[in-house]
Amino acid sequence: MRTLVSLERTNMGRALNLTVTEISSHSDMLAATSVLQQQASEIRGYRVNWQSYLQSQMITQEDYGIISEFDHGDAAKREKIIQEKRSQLAKTFLNLLEHVSKDQTIQYILVIVDDMLQEDHKRVEIFREHSLKKREPACGQFLNLLNGSDGFIVNMTARIIAKIACWSNELMDKSDLNFYLTWLKDQLKITNNEYMQSVARCLQMMLRIDEYRSAFISVDGISTLLSVLSGRVNFQIQYQLIFCIWVLTFNPKLAERMNKFSVIPILADILSDSVKEKVTRIILAVFRNLIEKPDDRSISKEHCIAMVQCKVLKQLSILEQRKFDDEDIVEDVQFLNEKLQASVQDLSSFDEYATEVKSGRLEWSPVHRSSQFWRENAARLNEKKYELLRILVHLLETSRDALVLSVASYDIGEYVRHYPRGKNVIEQLGGKQLVMQLLSHEDPNVRYEALLAVQKLMVHNWEYLGRQLEKEQSANAGKTPSVLNAKA
Numbered sequence: 235m236r237t238l239v240s241l242e243r244t245n246m247g248r249a250l251n252l253t254v255t256e257i258s259s260h261s262d263m264l265a266a267t268s269v270l271q272q273q274a275s276e277i278r279g280y281r282v283n284w285q286s287y288l289q290s291q292m293i294t295q296e297d298y299g300i301i302s303e304f305d306h307g308d309a310a311k312r313e314k315i316i317q318e319k320r321s322q323l324a325k326t327f328l329n330l331l332e333h334v335s336k337d338q339t340i341q342y343i344l345v346i347v348d349d350m351l352q353e354d355h356k357r358v359e360i361f362r363e364h365s366l367k368k369r370e371p372a373c374g375q376f377l378n379l380l381n382g383s384d385g386f387i388v389n390m391t392a393r394i395i396a397k398i399a400c401w402s403n404e405l406m407d408k409s410d411l412n413f414y415l416t417w418l419k420d421q422l423k424i425t426n427n428e429y430m431q432s433v434a435r436c437l438q439m440m441l442r443i444d445e446y447r448s449a450f451i452s453v454d455g456i457s458t459l460l461s462v463l464s465g466r467v468n469f470q471i472q473y474q475l476i477f478c479i480w481v482l483t484f485n486p487k488l489a490e491r492m493n494k495f496s497v498i499p500i501l502a503d504i505l506s507d508s509v510k511e512k513v514t515r516i517i518l519a520v521f522r523n524l525i526e527k528p529d530d531r532s533i534s535k536e537h538c539i540a541m542v543q544c545k546v547l548k549q550l551s552i553l554e555q556r557k558f559d560d561e562d563i564v565e566d567v568q569f570l571n572e573k574l575q576a577s578v579q580d581l582s583s584f585d586e587y588a589t590e591v592k593s594g595r596l597e598w599s600p601v602h603r604s605s606q607f608w609r610e611n612a613a614r615l616n617e618k619k620y621e622l623l624r625i626l627v628h629l630l631e632t633s634r635d636a637l638v639l640s641v642a643s644y645d646i647g648e649y650v651r652h653y654p655r656g657k658n659v660i661e662q663l664g665g666k667q668l669v670m671q672l673l674s675h676e677d678p679n680v681r682y683e684a685l686l687a688v689q690k691l692m693v694h695n696w697e698y699l700g701r702q703l704e705k706e707q708s709a710n711a712g713k714t715p716s717v718l719n720a721k722a
Contacts, residue, residue, distance in 0.1 A: 236661040270393070271388050271433040277345050280338060292333050300326040310348070316357060316470070324364035328375050337384050344390040351394065355401040362402050371407040373398055373414070375603045380417050389429040392418065393427040396436040397624065398441060411449050419450075419458045422475075430467075434474035439482045447488060456482070456495045463498055469510045476501065476516045483523035490528040491539055498524070499593050502544035511560065514553070518566040521546065525573050540576035547574050590621050594629060596641035602648075612652035616659070622664055623649065636677040643669055643680070647687035657691055664692055 284305070288298040300322055304315050309588070315323055330343050351357050365372040376398070379391040395414055399406040399552075421433040439445045450456075459475050467475075480496060483489040505517045524537040541547075550571050558564055587601045601607045615622045627682070629642045646665055650656035660666055669691065672684035 235391070248613065263668050268431040269428045270386065270389050273341075274345050274348070275392065277341050278349075279469065280342050282339050282342055283396050287334065287339075293330060296322070297326040297329050297719075299504070301330060309353075313538055316350070316360065320360040320366070321364055324360045328361075328364070329394060331379065340379075341384070341386055341390070344387065344394065347389060348394050348397075349395045351401070354658055358398045358401045359403065361398055362404060370403060371410050372404070373406060373410050377410055378415060380414075385429055389432045392421075393435050396439045399446070400439045405443075405445055408449070411446065412453060414514060415450050415455065416453045417623060418454055419455050421457050422462050430471055431474065434471060434478070438474060438476050438481070442479050442610070444485055447482055447485055450482075451488065453601075456480075456497075457562070458496055460497065462499050463504065469508075469513055472504060472508075473510070473513050475514055476504070476513065476520060476607055479669045480516055480520045480523065481566045483520055483527055486529045486558065490530055490533045491605070492524060493537055493592065496594055498537065498540040498546075499544050499595055502546050502549070504544070505549050511558065511563070515560060515566075516562060518570065521570055522566050525570070535577060535580075535585075536589055536592070537580060539585055540593055541570070542574050542578055543586070543590055543593060543595075544571070547578075550574070584614055585589070587611070588622060591645075592626050592627070594633070596629065598637075598641060602641055602644060606699070607653045608648045612649050612656070615649055615653070620659065620663065623665070625627060625661045627660075627665040627668060636675075636680050639675065639677075640683040643672060643683040643687040647683075647690040649697075650687075650690045660691065 280574065282305070284293070284298055285506075287293045288295065293301075298320065300315070302322065303313055304326075307315065327347055328345065331340060334340055334343070362372040371377075376391050376395050382388050382396075382493050392414075399411070411614050412665070418433055418493075421427060422430070424430075427433065437450075441450060456479070459478055463472065463475055477647055479492070479501075482648045483492060501520060505514065508514045509518070521541060525534050528534045528537070548565050553563070553567050554571070583601050583604070584607075586599070587607070590596060590599060590601075596602075623646075626642045626645055629638055630646075633639055633642070633667045646669060647661055648661055653659070657666075663677050669687045672680050673688065675681050675684065
């Protein structure tokens with residue numbers, strides 16, 4: 235049986251405004267304004283001539299009898315059919331979807347099915363019971379429709395699949411789940427997708443179930459969410475996708491991994507630009523979970539430091555000056571302020587550096603240029619199997635930001651300079667080759683820092699070099715001006 239994670243705060247069981255029940259009604263209200271629902275309203279007015287399908291032998295007499303009775307009956311009649319002929323009803327719907335070829339009729343069937351499920355969530359079981367008899371996955375036939383070309387058909391089908399997957403007593407088949415989540419993820423990537431709101435709504439439903447969250451991570455779902463959020467999307471899509479991230483953070487293990495995807499910097503940027511209260515509220519809720527939910531307190535501390543570095547304290551100060559009717563916002567602002575202020579007091583220079591590197595947003599903060607920092611902390615970059623060094627090397631390989639490349643090159647050079655075996659470590663991690671490639675970078679600052687780093691990588695013994703320089707300086711100092719002039 236599934237594990238439904240309670241969407242509640244740990245402090246005295248206080249829940250956010252959007253509890254499970256409210257999420258459902260709130261999101262349905264949103265869906266009513268979506269393109270999908272606008273089209274569905276029009277399609278409900280369509281009348282299908284089922285008799286013509288029977289006469290052309292596209293459907294059986296049995297299916298004709300069931301669909302005609304169900305389609306033309308009132309609510310009481312439909313409920314009676316669902317109760318007394320549930321297996322045949324499921325069979326008829328699936329037969330029609332398989333044998334009817336006209337898009338408009340398929341659209342109509344899907345709207346009927348969706349309305350039936352929306353009226354009573356327990357009705358999803360008629361499809362599960364039918365699939366058990368046929369020994370097939372409950373969503374199998376619906377999944378096939380996702381390969382179609384009609385936008386309404388595929389997105390209404392996706393909506394129905396989400397309801398069966400979330401409201402059924404049994405979890406979705408693993409292979410079907412991965413296929414479906416991958417499909418949703420790919421839909422998010424489509425530029426100017428008019429059904430984006432409906433796709434996001436499906437994800438909002440799916441990610442409420444803990445077992446589906448890990449599957450979403452495995453198909454690279456978080457990276458896709460953040461990629462979309464990093465682009466230009468309207469506030470409604472922002473809200474829905476950040477809601478998905480918020481729900482994911484109720485899983486402690488996922489909350490611990492979340493900032494590896496740069497969640498905090500991206501949401502901090504959105505927070506600084508946000509003018510919609512509900513977007514502000516959901517971002518604050520994510521930040522609170524990133525502090526409260528991890529079992530590892532050191533990761534909670536890292537998250538706090540990351541928020542400080544992303545100027546979240548400044549945004550909290552601005553929010554404190556505003557008046558909100560929503561008590562959750564007021565409480566979250568106070569909670570985050572206290573936690574972030576406390577983290578600043580405990581912040582060591584290495585904590586600050588490590589968090590900056592993990593954020594991927596390198597800048598010339600004081601620690602980079604501090605010789606004392608590198609003398610005291612160079613060896614610490616070896617901790618956790620060279621975690622920070624691996625990130626620096628990865629940034630050299632993937633970043634397009636000249637500032638990030640400059641700082642990463644400098645840091646690698648300083649590490650090599652202050653750690654005796656640093657040259658070998660960087661070579662093994664592939665950093666030397668990447669730094670050398672930057673010698674031909676278009677940006678002069680990147681070329682300069684890369685050149686300095688390469689020079690440091692080429693020197694074998696910094697102590698020996700230092701002694702040689704001292705000897706040269708002493709020798710030059712002891713020479714008379716005449717000798718020097720003669721040599722010149």
